[in-house]
Amino acid sequence: MSGPRAAVIVFPGSNGDRDLLETLHTAGFDAFPHPSGRALPEDVVLAGLPGGFSFGDYWRAGMLASQEPAVRSLDHLVERGGLVIGVCNGFQILVEAGLLPGALSYNDPAGFRHRWVTLECAFDSGSPWFEAVPAGTRLRMPIAHGEGSYFHPGGFDAVAAHAPLLYENNPNGSVGGVAALLDGTGRVLGIMPHPERASDPDLGSADGLRLFEGACGAASRLPPPASRKTAAFRPPHDQSGIRTDIRSGS
Amino acid sequence: MTLSTENSARELGLAMGLTGVELDHIVAELGREPNRVELAVFVGMWSEHCSYKSTKALLATLPSSGPGVLAGPGAHAGTVDVGDGWAIAFKIESHNHPSAVEPYQGAATGVGGILRDVVAQGARPVAVMDALCFGDPASPRTRWLQDGVVGGIGGYGNSYGVPNIGGLTVYDTGYEGNPLVNALAAGLVRHDGMRTAAATGPGNAVLIVGATTGRDGILGAAFASEELGEHHEHTARRSHVQVGDPFMGKKLMEAMLSFDDGLVACQDLGACGIACATAEMAAAGGSGFDIDLDLVPQREAGMEPFEVLLSESQERFMLVVAAGRAEAALAHFRDHGVHAAVCGTVTDSGQMRVRHDGTIVVDVPAALVADGTPGQQWETGTLPGPRPYPDFPIPDDLGAVLVQLIAQPGISDHSRLYERYDQTVGNRTIRGPGQGEAAVQKLPGSTAGYAISLVGGGERCAVDPYLGIQALLGEAVRNLGCVGARAVAVSDGINAGSPSDPVEFARLAALIRGLGDGLRSLDLPVTGGNCSLYNESPAGAIPPTPMIGVVGTVGDIRRIPAVAMKTGEILLLAGSPPGEQGHAAYGRLLTGSSGPAPSVDLAADRRLAAFLVGQIAARRIRAAKDSGRGGLAVALAKLCIRGGVGAEVRGGEWGSRPDWALFGEGPGAAWIATRPEDAGALIADAAPEGVPVQQVGVVGGNRLTIGGIIDLAVGDLATAYAKEPA
Numbered sequence: 001m002s003g004p005r006a007a008v009i010v011f012p013g014s015n016g017d018r019d020l021l022e023t024l025h026t027a028g029f030d031a032f033p034h035p036s037g038r039a040l041p042e043d044v045v046l047a048g049l050p051g052g053f054s055f056g057d058y059w060r061a062g063m064l065a066s067q068e069p070a071v072r073s074l075d076h077l078v079e080r081g082g083l084v085i086g087v088c089n090g091f092q093i094l095v096e097a098g099l100l101p102g103a104l105s106y107n108d109p110a111g112f113r114h115r116w117v118t119l120e121c122a123f124d125s126g127s128p129w130f131e132a133v134p135a136g137t138r139l140r141m142p143i144a145h146g147e148g149s150y151f152h153p154g155g156f157d158a159v160a161a162h163a164p165l166l167y168e169n170n171p172n173g174s175v176g177g178v179a180a181l182l183d184g185t186g187r188v189l190g191i192m193p194h195p196e197r198a199s200d201p202d203l204g205s206a207d208g209l210r211l212f213e214g215a216c217g218a219a220s221r222l223p224p225p226a227s228r229k230t231a232a233f234r235p236p237h238d239q240s241g242i243r244t245d246i247r248s249g250s
Numbered sequence: 251m252t253l254s255t256e257n258s259a260r261e262l263g264l265a266m267g268l269t270g271v272e273l274d275h276i277v278a279e280l281g282r283e284p285n286r287v288e289l290a291v292f293v294g295m296w297s298e299h300c301s302y303k304s305t306k307a308l309l310a311t312l313p314s315s316g317p318g319v320l321a322g323p324g325a326h327a328g329t330v331d332v333g334d335g336w337a338i339a340f341k342i343e344s345h346n347h348p349s350a351v352e353p354y355q356g357a358a359t360g361v362g363g364i365l366r367d368v369v370a371q372g373a374r375p376v377a378v379m380d381a382l383c384f385g386d387p388a389s390p391r392t393r394w395l396q397d398g399v400v401g402g403i404g405g406y407g408n409s410y411g412v413p414n415i416g417g418l419t420v421y422d423t424g425y426e427g428n429p430l431v432n433a434l435a436a437g438l439v440r441h442d443g444m445r446t447a448a449a450t451g452p453g454n455a456v457l458i459v460g461a462t463t464g465r466d467g468i469l470g471a472a473f474a475s476e477e478l479g480e481h482h483e484h485t486a487r488r489s490h491v492q493v494g495d496p497f498m499g500k501k502l503m504e505a506m507l508s509f510d511d512g513l514v515a516c517q518d519l520g521a522c523g524i525a526c527a528t529a530e531m532a533a534a535g536g537s538g539f540d541i542d543l544d545l546v547p548q549r550e551a552g553m554e555p556f557e558v559l560l561s562e563s564q565e566r567f568m569l570v571v572a573a574g575r576a577e578a579a580l581a582h583f584r585d586h587g588v589h590a591a592v593c594g595t596v597t598d599s600g601q602m603r604v605r606h607d608g609t610i611v612v613d614v615p616a617a618l619v620a621d622g623t624p625g626q627q628w629e630t631g632t633l634p635g636p637r638p639y640p641d642f643p644i645p646d647d648l649g650a651v652l653v654q655l656i657a658q659p660g661i662s663d664h665s666r667l668y669e670r671y672d673q674t675v676g677n678r679t680i681r682g683p684g685q686g687e688a689a690v691q692k693l694p695g696s697t698a699g700y701a702i703s704l705v706g707g708g709e710r711c712a713v714d715p716y717l718g719i720q721a722l723l724g725e726a727v728r729n730l731g732c733v734g735a736r737a738v739a740v741s742d743g744i745n746a747g748s749p750s751d752p753v754e755f756a757r758l759a760a761l762i763r764g765l766g767d768g769l770r771s772l773d774l775p776v777t778g779g780n781c782s783l784y785n786e787s788p789a790g791a792i793p794p795t796p797m798i799g800v801v802g803t804v805g806d807i808r809r810i811p812a813v814a815m816k817t818g819e820i821l822l823l824a825g826s827p828p829g830e831q832g833h834a835a836y837g838r839l840l841t842g843s844s845g846p847a848p849s850v851d852l853a854a855d856r857r858l859a860a861f862l863v864g865q866i867a868a869r870r871i872r873a874a875k876d877s878g879r880g881g882l883a884v885a886l887a888k889l890c891i892r893g894g895v896g897a898e899v900r901g902g903e904w905g906s907r908p909d910w911a912l913f914g915e916g917p918g919a920a921w922i923a924t925r926p927e928d929a930g931a932l933i934a935d936a937a938p939e940g941v942p943v944q945q946v947g948v949v950g951g952n953r954l955t956i957g958g959i960i961d962l963a964v965g966d967l968a969t970a971y972a973k974e975p976a
Binding site: 016023051055113114197202 | 495671677
């Protein structure tokens, strides 16, 4: 298979890995599953963290998964220009790992919720993920989570410039209706709804595929993977337990 | 339970629930008295739950073969061809008693258990559906039960990663003391990937994989075969209820489905745990098992042999692996983070032989344990005659009746419940809960698919079990027709009272007789299912309650009707409005009684479904909905609500009792919305197929009007429909 190399990190308890793989293939990636217990290989330009209940999520969602070797190697991928997407549980893991700020807490109103929602693209971010999604675009895709209420101690203002997708009808009490978040590089995307499930008109929507197609276009233009630099793992959190700054990367 | 040494085996056996006839049979077959561990094995394995001793003869009368059937009753899960080399493995299970005691874990482990059946068949789970019956929706106990049950079904399935694609919830005071929790699971398997329980090959290794074995759920099968007492009494039975671990279940599923090197046979460990799997796998293969309990990974020290044998700890499988491949198998499961241990060997002795601490504690013929009950004969009483049904005049305002009907719990919107279930994981769901008359999923890399209709309830079966179950069958076949699916096979979940009550046994027998006759007239096989008896509380038996799951094939998912109808489409009525019989929901609303016996016409349902499938394939149908609970009026109102659009239907079709015609739950009728240019061809095709179809109205506006009889704003209907069920 041709196309940019993309790894889907499979944690014990992931259950959206097959859907993410399938959608990455559809978008043009050479995607493969990668076990979370090993650092990412050097030849990947994109890492996907799928939905699911990593390690059962019997404690805070994503907390255990954030310590896995594959997650610790994401820093290095981002430093050399790679792309990262965390969907649902994957978003929770990215936040727990400190790659994205804030926290994802229990839905308000409480409880697991599956629903088709409409998202609106709030601005043109310049992010490779949004190459095919200009400001004002409305995207339809499902949510399926119990801990998807986005919180930031600084409120919506602190993250508004990095929150490209907002819920039309906030389903979970997220601050400012934040549905997705970009890091300072624009290459790391955490998204609570499931774009990989909105990948085929037969399934009800192909809107989510546009994110992956944009990423594939950008990834195809990336220079070949650089040689490995040693990247020290940084403790992700500040003293409050919640990372608040938005990393700009290198 | 204690296995005290003071009583004789016979006294102990009687105290534990075996009958005198059964004990005599055991002694005669063994040529000796069973020891206490063996006795415990017989108590569990010969319980109604495991042995089907009361229903075996009845179930044997059901048709079970057909052109698409790859595995039928007796397999882990019935398996049918759905095209492209794929098959669907599917089955209904009940977890009624555990859910009454501990609703969250009872329901969660019910889902986990039925998913393991599908995995044991070699199939990757792709769907769960649920069929729930509760008492008064306003009672605090119902709310507690419903919240726990829905939470448990969602908690297990959401984490495991299998979508819930539909089901039903029924409220009836008949379930107040004994709620019903039935679940259907379906999985996809290649034709050549099916697995068997038949253990063969003396010298082959017996492995136990998955969770460790603990003291949970011991003799749960026997608990499931008793009547429930008062609530405060059965809370003491919590130790019989198992605890689910969907994380382990998911890991185990992945490990099981990726393992085939040297695999000879496998079975999930459910009711009666290791005892059941060893006896059934050996019996199925005509072999024997030597098991050493000391090799079974245990959760705690000091477990008695009977505890290890009968533990219903969740998330476990038993495997038979070719001699010489056991080490590789252990490594495979270790790589997947799953415990595995060799705990025995296949023999040619035909004996189930169990060692503990160096001593043989069980040595009995496997076939006797698995399949050797002398059977249980129950007295068949006389079914009560039809209940008097009060005559009543036509209500003045049928519109107001429609608004009331559509707000009835059981008819009204259940999307709040279904929101608690993941419906789309797996990228396969084409029509999920509330999006069609039946759930539809697609096959991998194909535009072909399959549909599943799950229907059920006891309202009409309480009036007439024989006709009631046939009315349900007809409804399932019509539902499939509305999504363009041709029915292939059925899984049934029968829930009934105590067979020791002659009237309850007569109801049970009538249900199964009705099912068999109905299946034969539809040319459909039953490929498996479940019978749950002893569903009684101090308030009495539940209404006899079948759940019917039917799988059908869909030629092209892109041709199935839209979720909703649209302005400008033509409304057609297929079939005839019902006459005077069978208006369960309407009759109950007005009189408190569910009305006379349901009217059934399976031939008409079959013709209607075949017609719909053909017209959908010809792309002539934009929306379709058959008449179900609450009749044609409720069906049309739901179509309007779903599309947020009105409809104008002419009068004159509804006879002298328009209430019966509009609210009656008669067979063979459906609404069809079509484009004006397609209406003529569609109607022309109908007559030769024996389906009366007439053009009766148009779609548009924001009111639902039916002749001069009903005139309602769709918004008002939607408000009534959205009323919370509890």
